[in-house]
């Protein structure tokens with residue numbers, strides 16, 4: 020069972036961009052792709068904790084602003100020659116509102 | 129009916145002769161080739177890198193079977209010729225084929241010399257000559273541990289290095305007390321030995337092999353002094369022996385090799401010979417360069433042109449062990465009455481020696497830094513009198529002042545007939561000619577068309593440097609073909625052209641028009657496209673923040689802890705007490721942990737939290753500051769010196785000019801960062817000659833300098849021209865910047881751009897073409913109308929607020 024938390028209207032996240040939510044323990048980056056899908060992912064690059072929310076978004080991936088690793092938004096895994104992964108959280112858009120399940124980290128690494 | 133040509137020996141020299149022949153006379157002969165090995169022609173030299181695991185067999189095939197088909201050549205591999213019937217003019221092969229000939233070309237190469245000691249025929253005793261040998265060595269490396277290489281020459285050391293790379297414990301056994309005694313003098317040989325020992329190679333010097341031990345397979349090697357060592361594999365690399373059995377059997381005159389005259393003809397006028405099997409004027413060669421010269425001569429005669437003569441070669445050698453640079457040529461051990469020039473730097477592992485007789489170079493040995501080998505070799509072969517250069521010749525062709533341009537500078541100063549590729553005897557002029565007339569862009573193209581760098585590969589760096597400088601000059605006609613990124617096949621130039629000519633005014637239009645392969649591009653192409661669109665359509669294009677790197681989006685430099693730094697612009701580095709006070713107030717209010725005066729003459733505030741940026745910018749803009757763009761691919765700063773108002777040396781009003789230049793150019797987005805400086809006199813305290821655009825004031829006006837930078841590779845500017853008024857300085861500056869903005873590739877600084885397109889090209893656009901210059905300047909000013917909006921002010925007033933605020937989540 021998912022435990023959805025209402026986050027914000029989709030409009031508040033720029034297309035091909037991200038916003039950050041701060042919880043007590045971590046920052047979560049919420050991404051919006053060019054086709055309006057949303058993904059929530061721990062805002063720390065598996066390489067050296069770069070802030071992924073500040074990266075350039077393309078397809079289902081984001082390029083970390085610090086050293087250009089590409090991270091898959093759906094799985095949290097590094098793409099291409101690099102290896103590593105970060106946590107993701109279930110996310111959905113319902114009637115123009117973004118919801119995230121903050122309790123069920125979709126993949127613990 | 130066509131005449132029939134048969135080639136015996138499908139190796140490097142023979143096939144090269146065919147290639148040359150096809151160039152002269154493609155249809156003269158019906159050609160048949162016999163090769164004992166089961167492969168098409170491959171690059172034997174590269175067996176060493178194959179053994180070392182740096183290349184594969186596929187990489188080293190020179191002519192695939194398709195090549196033979198295309199040229200109508202009948203190829204029989206794995207079928208050795210066993211007899212020549214000169215009376216009936218036909219050859220007979222192992223498999224029983226008989227083929228008639230009108231002309232015969234022998235190119236049977238040579239065989240490794242196997243020392244005739246007891247046990248030399250045991251399993252696991254090999255030469256190092258062909259693919260089969262390499263296969264056996266690789267197989268042995270998988271199954272066994274200990275290898276002994278007999279022979280500390282070029283071939284032996286390459287074999288030993290390769291076996292070591294495959295995990296074997298390798299001992300090199302050498303008869304002499306120094307390695308490579310035929311190529312090196314003692315000091316160089318000792319440096320080489322030390323460096324190989326450091327990699328784990330072992331040596332037994334002055335050891336004479338007397339017996340190979342073992343049952344069926346080798347188990348050890350015994351020496352003349354009675355001692356012995358264990359071995360699971362023995363590679364004999366003590367020399368080669370021309371392969372003359374076939375010619376001898378056919379009654380063709382042979383001594384050590386098949387004897388030929390200067391036209392590469394044997395004693396039978398229908399039979400030619402080239403390669404290692406040949407003896408010419410008493411010499412047998414064992415390196416490809418002379419063999420390729422022979423091939424050219426033989427082809428010339430086979431094609432019935434009949435004018436070429438082969439008159440022997442001086443050879444030079446390099447060792448192909450990755451990471452070891454070694455070069456030797458000529459008579460490198462001084463004789464009586466010779467002088468030597470020596471440069472020795474043990475700490476850097478560099479040793480160079482030139483042997484001089486009558487003011488001419490007779491020989492050279494170099495270790496560690498072999499860059500100038502080509503040059504010395506040219507001086508040697510041409511017998512140049514070096515009296516004038518004696519003092520500096522060891523430092524190389526370029527004097528010590530040259531910083532960081534290595535290959536490019538050296539290659540630029542070589543004359544057109546300087547040999548670049550020693551293996552194939554290709555000169556600089558030929559390469560440049562091929563690049564220009566055939567429109568070549570890549571190393572592979574040059575290899576394919578000129579053969580340069582296609583054999584041992586050690587001149588690849590020089591060829592690339594030539595390519596860079598030549599394609600640079602022919603830039604208009606021959607844009608670089610490298611794709612922007614994996615999302616497209618188009619080059620930067622093609623993209624720029626399409627945006628301009630087809631009036632593509634947003635990113636989607638570019639993606640569609642040029643068939644981008646990805647839906648949203650990637651982090652490489654999006655910022656580039658965003659820049660190109662902005663530079664070309666300043667009025668129409670809506671800047672896309674999502675296609676900018678975070679620094680340009682947040683208008684600050686992201687630091688490694690995720691905070692930002694803020695740098696307000698100080699025009700020309702000038703400031704007032706009020707300015708400084710305002711900065712001090714802001715620094716205290718936002719608890720800036722550190723401040724610093726930058727190299728660009730302004731003040732950096734470090735450690736600012738992203739959320740604080742807009743408020744801080746508000747305070748700064750209220751005090752009259754604009755963003756310094758210290759974070760962007762943009763115009764950064766104008767550095768100025770003390771100037772005429774105060775300095776007793778000052779000539780023009782340099783500080784005021786600096787301020788005017790900064791007022792003209794601030795806010796402009798560029799392919800890369802762009803810095804300016806103005807110095808008040810030639811003492812040049814503002815260091816204007818390492819800036820993208822620098823002005824040095826002189827009594828009679830202003831010198832304009834372009835294309836400099838500091839950084840990893842310092843590049844001093846080129847002098848563009850001298851002008852007389854400040855108005856002209858502004859116009860030339862704006863025009864130069866606009867040309868750079870319109871034509872350079874994204875992320876290409878002015879220094880490499882100027883080198884790529886050449887100073888001459890820039891002069892032709894900015895100096896010679898007055899109308900063009902004025903048009904460029906006008907376009908720059910139009911662009912600036914849209915660019916000179918302060919991004920800080922906009923954001924302080926609320927633009928893109930989402931960029932700086934986290935989302936609030938109810939109940940968190």
Ligand SMILES: Cc1cc2nc3c(=O)[nH]c(=O)nc-3n(C[C@H](O)[C@H](O)[C@H](O)COP(=O)(O)OP(=O)(O)OC[C@H]3O[C@@H](n4cnc5c(N)ncnc54)[C@H](O)[C@@H]3O)c2cc1C
Nearest residue numbers: 137139140141163164172208209236237403404414415416
């Ligand atoms: C490991 C290694 C590294 C080397 N490194 C360098 C280097 O760095 N620089 C350099 O200049 N040189 C180097 N050389 C030397 C260079 O490879 C030779 O000089 C060159 O290959 C000789 O060319 P060739 O055509 O005379 O002989 P090959 O290339 O040996 O060709 C002769 C061919 O003829 C075939 N053949 C012989 N007899 C018959 C027959 N009866 N019927 C049919 N076919 C026959 C052989 O099988 C062979 O394939 C190296 C050699 C080796 C083995």
Ligand code: HEM
Nearest residue numbers: 725768769770771774775776777810811812813814815816
């Ligand atoms: C005869 C030669 C020179 C004279 C008379 C001279 C004079 C001066 C003077 C008077 C200043 C002080 C300006 C000020 O008040 O800030 C100055 C500063 C400076 N000069 Fe020179 N200079 C000379 C050569 C050079 C050279 C060769 C360089 C560098 C390549 C150089 C680099 C600088 C720099 C970087 C500064 C600024 C220092 C700073 O304040 O940070 N100068 N020079």
Ligand code: SF4
Nearest residue numbers: 769775778808809813
């Ligand atoms: S460049 Fe000339 S005018 Fe400027 S400070 Fe240096 S010495 Fe003075």
Ligand code: FES
Nearest residue numbers: 064067069083086
């Ligand atoms: S921290 Fe993300 S790539 Fe280095």
